[in-house]
Amino acid sequence: MSSNVAIEFKCKNCGGKLDVTPETLVAICSYCGTPNWFVESSEEIMIVPSVSRDEILKSFLTRVSEDFDLKRIADKIQIVEVAGFYIPFYFFSIKVEGFYEGWKTERVVESRGRSVQTRTRRRKVSERFSSILKVPILGRRSAEDFSLNELASHYKYSNPKAVPISDFKNFRDLKMTFLRSEIGVDEASMIARDDAGDIMRSKISSKVDELTKFVCSTKILEKSPIILLPYWYVIYSYGDSIYRVAYAGWDKHMLLAQEPVMIYHRLQYFAGVLSGCLISAFGFTSLFSWGVDPIFSILGLIAGCIVSWFFGKKLVSDVRIEGVKL
């Protein structure tokens, strides 16, 4: 993109002056309403049509009236802001092939006569793998807003229809901001191959206890054009504070929501801390009464501490995050 602002940008229809920044993907003429796209001719851009602002708002209000937590405070909830953006993504299909080596720890129970013993054994494992992954890449640098990851995964999951931008007509009524992609397709492919390798490695890491070798090659099978995904958020206030809820614009699917922590949540977390104590106490005492491997009682103690610590942190937290796992 050129950094020259001396050229005045004018509307292709009426010649009116347009307000253009480096971010501008489409400028709607304030005189005649014509959309002026700032797209290089080689770029192919697809767009997923969005529902209107009112529908997003309606969906939020429905949730307020139905959600277990929110309906109790519905009369104190006020809408602060509803905003929508078109966010550029690339999607790649990538073939990942290779092999790995690692160690797996197993516990074996051996019985000799009456005595039962457990023993740990390390076993070497290796395997070849081959898999095809669909990887989303955000077309922006150093940028990750609240729940954009969820937006990309929901797109993969629900697969809505995208249309070329030239066929897209009703953006004037939508009043959304269109964000330009800052990353070219070549760089996006590199990032996608890197991500594909990382996804595969983390999948395999969870299969073994220690990964000693991981060799893979990545190949792009299919690359998508830039796809603009509609993303909305609603900011609402309750009491003296505000909370945010994010939506996918094509089907009003809720991506993530921040919600207030009520007194009964804190009571639950308190009970959570005590359940940690219970786990630990059971684990610890079972050592002597059942004569099991001492490792289990120590594990019980540690597990109890983690559970208690986890809920202890929640007990004094300021916000809850609710999301729909895909």
Add this chain to the structure above:
Amino acid sequence: MNYTCKNCGGNFNVPEGVTVVTCPYCGFTVNIGIGRLDVEHYFYPAIYDAQRAYERLKYILSRQFGVPKDFSLQLNLVNRVLHYIPLYVFYVEGKAHGSGIDVLEVDYLALPAFKISPIPIPQEYMFPVRGKVYFKPQIIRDAVFYSPTISRDELENIAKSKLYLRFSRELDLSGRSIEAKIDSRCDGLVHYPIWEFKYSYRDYSFNGFVDAVNGEVLYGQYIVSTFHRTFSFSLGIGLIFAGGFVGLISGLIFSMPILGFIGGLIPSFAGAIPLFMKSAYKVQTYSLNVFGKSKRDESLSKELLDVMKFIGKIGI
């Protein structure tokens, strides 16, 4: 300082201490310090004005645990400053290619060009996605404008070293039999606006920082009321007693009350620590939890699994 553009002859004012300037008329960017043409230079306009940004700060602080009820009502704004901080944007690529092996690690990094930052930017903070513009003198009116105090080359090395750790780990796993190199490219200088607020509540004075582009509260101080401090402390103590008691009861089932008691007591301490932290200090700080790629997945089951795997590795 008055500056005349070498490209178009346009005349404009440059704030004191600025080394990289972009002509508002022709977009020509130049490094006055060295004189050579520098990278592209953008600005982010402050989308959140002082009032909206301050409101955001109040909103976030008043939902913290233990904040006095009248906190946001009694809060007095003492001073506000808009800081324009310089960030260099780098693309870094670590690449190794051999027979059937690809080791790849790429990243975009926006690094503050400071040795010591005047602003507490959270670690791994991702600068957001909306609306950069070319330089216009009115953007930085009344703002404190910072020039980079660390050279681009130095920062580029930092960017490379950040990638190196991850890249090197992947290379180790692939056997290190292939040639590898790390390349980088600077994609520009960005000036990014952050609000600083000084505010007071009764006899206390605090400061807070808000991202002026997306209204995200980065950092803020608040107080915990005496009632809540006492309450948290008592609740923490109560939790320890309850934990011990729960342990004792479950220990009695196996007729080992002492062991049960110990087993219940230890986790109750772990659970009570956050409560004690809230009661220990009158003035507390809020800082943004970054929703990074890895942090998103934090859940109880995952934490448990990670610790178990770690224990498995050290092989008790």
